[in-house]
Amino acid sequence: xxxxxGYDDVVLAAPVTVPYVRYAIRAGHWFVARALAMLLxxxxxxxxQVDGACISSFTLMPDSAIGLMQHIGLTPxxxxxxxxxxxxxxxxxxxxxxAVQAGDADVVACIAADTNHVDSFRLTLSNFSMFxxxxxxxxxxxxxxxxxxxxxxxxxxxxxATREDFGKLCVAQRENAQHNPVALFRGKRLTLADYLQARxxxxxxxxxxxxxxxxxxxxxxxxxxxxxxxxGLPHVxxxxxxxxxxxxxxxxxxxxxxxxMDCDDxxxxxxxxxxxxxxxxxxxxxxxxxxxxxxxxxxxxxGEGPAFVRANTFTWNGSFPLxxxxxxxxxxxxxxxxxxxxxxxxxxxxxxxxGGRQVPDAKVGLVSGFGMINFDRGLASGAAxxxxxx
Amino acid sequence: MTDPLLRPKRKNPVLATRMPTLPPGARSRAxxxxxxxxxxxxxxLQACADCGALQYPPREACHRCLGARLRWRTQxxxxxxxxxTTLHHSNDLFFxxxxxxxxxxxxxxxxPTVVAHLHGDVRGxxxxxxxxxxxxxxxxxxxxxxxEKETPNMSDxxxxxEMTCDPKFRKVLVTDAKTALGQAVVHALVAAGADIVWxxxxxxWKRLPGFDGLAALPQxxxxxxxxxxxxxxxxxxxxxxxxxxxxxxxxxxxxxxxxGARVAVETARNEMDINYFGLLRLAQAFGPALxxxxxxxxxxxxxxxxxxxxxxxxxxxxxxxxxxxxAAALSLAQCLRAEMRPAGVRVVNLFPGPIDDAWNxxxxxxxxxxxxxxxxxxxALRDGVEDVYPGDVAQEWLERxxxxxxxxxxxxxx
Numbered sequence: 001x002x003x004x005x006g007y008d009d010v011v012l013a014a015p016v017t018v019p020y021v022r023y024a025i026r027a028g029h030w031f032v033a034r035a036l037a038m039l040l041x042x043x044x045x046x047x048x049q050v051d052g053a054c055i056s057s058f059t060l061m062p063d064s065a066i067g068l069m070q071h072i073g074l075t076p077x078x079x080x081x082x083x084x085x086x087x088x089x090x091x092x093x094x095x096x097x098x099a100v101q102a103g104d105a106d107v108v109a110c111i112a113a114d115t116n117h118v119d120s121f122r123l124t125l126s127n128f129s130m131f132x133x134x135x136x137x138x139x140x141x142x143x144x145x146x147x148x149x150x151x152x153x154x155x156x157x158x159x160x161a162t163r164e165d166f167g168k169l170c171v172a173q174r175e176n177a178q179h180n181p182v183a184l185f186r187g188k189r190l191t192l193a194d195y196l197q198a199r200x201x202x203x204x205x206x207x208x209x210x211x212x213x214x215x216x217x218x219x220x221x222x223x224x225x226x227x228x229x230x231x232g233l234p235h236v237x238x239x240x241x242x243x244x245x246x247x248x249x250x251x252x253x254x255x256x257x258x259x260x261m262d263c264d265d266x267x268x269x270x271x272x273x274x275x276x277x278x279x280x281x282x283x284x285x286x287x288x289x290x291x292x293x294x295x296x297x298x299x300x301x302x303g304e305g306p307a308f309v310r311a312n313t314f315t316w317n318g319s320f321p322l323x324x325x326x327x328x329x330x331x332x333x334x335x336x337x338x339x340x341x342x343x344x345x346x347x348x349x350x351x352x353x354x355g356g357r358q359v360p361d362a363k364v365g366l367v368s369g370f371g372m373i374n375f376d377r378g379l380a381s382g383a384a385x386x387x388x389x390x
Numbered sequence: 391m392t393d394p395l396l397r398p399k400r401k402n403p404v405l406a407t408r409m410p411t412l413p414p415g416a417r418s419r420a421x422x423x424x425x426x427x428x429x430x431x432x433x434x435l436q437a438c439a440d441c442g443a444l445q446y447p448p449r450e451a452c453h454r455c456l457g458a459r460l461r462w463r464t465q466x467x468x469x470x471x472x473x474x475t476t477l478h479h480s481n482d483l484f485f486x487x488x489x490x491x492x493x494x495x496x497x498x499x500x501x502p503t504v505v506a507h508l509h510g511d512v513r514g515x516x517x518x519x520x521x522x523x524x525x526x527x528x529x530x531x532x533x534x535x536x537x538e539k540e541t542p543n544m545s546d547x548x549x550x551x552e553m554t555c556d557p558k559f560r561k562v563l564v565t566d567a568k569t570a571l572g573q574a575v576v577h578a579l580v581a582a583g584a585d586i587v588w589x590x591x592x593x594x595w596k597r598l599p600g601f602d603g604l605a606a607l608p609q610x611x612x613x614x615x616x617x618x619x620x621x622x623x624x625x626x627x628x629x630x631x632x633x634x635x636x637x638x639x640x641x642x643x644x645x646x647x648x649x650g651a652r653v654a655v656e657t658a659r660n661e662m663d664i665n666y667f668g669l670l671r672l673a674q675a676f677g678p679a680l681x682x683x684x685x686x687x688x689x690x691x692x693x694x695x696x697x698x699x700x701x702x703x704x705x706x707x708x709x710x711x712x713x714x715x716x717a718a719a720l721s722l723a724q725c726l727r728a729e730m731r732p733a734g735v736r737v738v739n740l741f742p743g744p745i746d747d748a749w750n751x752x753x754x755x756x757x758x759x760x761x762x763x764x765x766x767x768x769x770a771l772r773d774g775v776e777d778v779y780p781g782d783v784a785q786e787w788l789e790r791x792x793x794x795x796x797x798x799x800x801x802x803x804x
Contacts, residue, residue: 122481134421135447141482149475150495203476
């Protein structure tokens with residue numbers, strides 16, 4: 001395999017979040033426009049100075065990113081369209097960073113935005129993919145709840161994880177969310193007892209294992225460090241990234257994701273080790289996938305996830321800070337923004353803008369994405385290591 | 391062990407009849423290959439003709455060698471349960487009304503992993519099981535994971551019953567119960583646990599052997615029904631149409647003749663009058679009520695069975711006008727199927743070879759015994775099958791017809 005180039009002085013800056021709401025009557029375009037407006041406001045850039053755009057959304061139909069440019073009046077010389085679900089953030093960042101590095105664009109606005117009408121989720125599920133329509137949805141129409149129920153059931157039996165282990169992750173994230181002003185579950189405390197006794201959804205999953213779909217947007221800018229300094233924008237460096245699709249296709253059932261294929265490459269490119277990671281923002285639509293990412297991204301061996309969970313607190317001020325904004329489980333899953341939530345949070349943490357949930361002395365953050373249960377497993381995985389600017 | 395299905399309570403007339411809903415029915419064209427096999431009771435997977443790889447879900451290309459020559463190969467369905475879940479929430483109305491609902495993820499011995507509806511008697515990861523394909527209420531194939539060996543009351547599993555049309559505790563109209571076949575069908579339905587069998591008989595003054603004994607069975611009620619008479623059909627529908635759960639149309643008129651053997655059209659017209667127009671009259675009179683009651687409790691309306699003939703596929707010249715009437719009936723049955731599908735009522739077509747009755751006296755064996763055909767009717771209802779080709783002659787004709795319809799035409803034409 002060819003040795004990969006580093007990312008030089010490419011940085012991420014201006015993390016913005018269009019506050020999540022459970023339901024919205026607006027189109028996805030509204031959330032994109034609000035996110036771009038917030039990016040401009042935050043950076044002081046004029047619209048014409050944003051010469052690259054990377055868009056992720058499930059709810060711009062019938063538009064693609066091209067029609068969207070006319071809609072929001074942007075004239076970029078570089079455009080990417082990545083409706084890759086939970087892998088959108090890392091994948092978008094990778095492409096935007098290379099575009100900036102190569103000079104195809106100076107400033108790329110990376111935006112993930114989705115609306116959520118009352119019936120959107122059902123409609124998205126029924127036509128999510130060819131395999132889902134043919135071979136999953138007709139089986140109880142449980143959506144991702146059912147798919148993750150299988151993976152959770154299998155993982156629990158194979159590696160001895162308990163409901164309490166998953167509950168600990170969910171409770172810790174809810175604790176973190178109390179300090180995130182835009183988390184949908186801020187002000188709603190969750191105890192382990194609440195978690196364990198919640199109503200069953202798709203056994204062994206109960207209510208608080210399941211992410212709540214909502215509307216909202218997350219976005220950030222990618223540019224060179226010099227430009228960020230000129231604009232006076234706090235920023236973070238891009239140390240290393242990986243991406244994999246349809247990893248381990250011969251596993252009969254998913255117990256690991258593509259990260260496990262590329263984990264060593266990630267740390268090698270960044271020149272850091274898992275021990276140096278100060279905070280971790282894994283993709284968390286269901287806690288089982290968080291546990292897999294802890295294993296597959298090198299924090300413990302396969303099957304040791306439950307022991308790792310028992311040995312750490314996962315709160316912003318405890319050991320192994322994880323999903324410090326509350327993650328999707330406590331902030332909400334705003335469609336493709338679910339793939340961005342960990343990125344904007346890591347930028348905030350590494351620039352000291354995380355307010356009441358600021359992890360002290362955070363220098364290196366790891367973000368991972370996971371996307372698209374096409375049939376029986378999540379197909380896309382990605383991760384990025386971000387570093388403090390100094 | 392499955393709890394045996396108990397006789398459903400009498401319906402509370404104050405409550406609204408539940409409207410029929412269907413499970414999600416959208417499929418890609420590739421996936422309809424699964425449905426085509428399931429309609430005959432087979433579970434088939436796509437196999438690559440170039441590299442032999444098996445795959446699921448169905449695709450447009452071989453996932454291994456990218457070959458485009460994909461063939462549907464029948465599977466034995468043996469497999470092991472990898473993981474299971476019980477849904478307590480569904481995004482779809484049909485399932486929401488039927489929760490909780492069990493699902494399994496299964497590793498087939500043949501290789502692929504599948505998601506399947508999970509029978510109540512299959513419990514615990516690692517359990518050996520049998521995957522089969524069934525048509526669901528939407529008329530589309532779904533996979534079901536069944537116990538490896540028959541378990542007590544297996545067919546009473548509530549999820550499985552949503553995919554089958556088991557006559558147990560259902561009320562059935564047999565349109566012509568006087569013939570040897572009709573009588574055999576009535577007996578088989580009674581033996582299968584049907585609640586009521588209305589035994590239709592035209593021309594009540596004609597006494598045929600066996601019929602009086604049949605009518606004496608406690609489950610059986612003879613009713614006058616003449617499919618050539620619109621008024622007779624409408625009157626009976628007015629009387630029992632709101633109660634019938636399954637219609638088995640056994641009425642047929644059959645004379646051995648081609649075109650040149652007779653000089654007038656009366657015989658052919660009589661055949662059409664029962665075999666084609668009879669079906670049309672029956673469908674217009676009984677179809678609407680059947681559709682309306684398709685979700686009426688655990689033993690609601692569910693099926694319509696047509697006695698066609700293998701000659702519906704290709705004309706058998708010595709029974710030429712009969713063949714033509716059955717071809718017409720087949721075409722109409724396809725229309726009926728399309729009209730019943732939105733309610734989830736299954737239309738089952740039987741394509742027997744020559745039946746061992748008076749009208750096939752001169753046809754050499756093998757012939758299908760009426761009892762064998764009756765068994766096929768009950769079997770199709772229980773197994774959730776849509777197209778049945780009972781008997782050796784039917785199977786052989788089907789194979790020849792599928793292989794090359796033109797060759798079959800020449801072979802039969804002599």
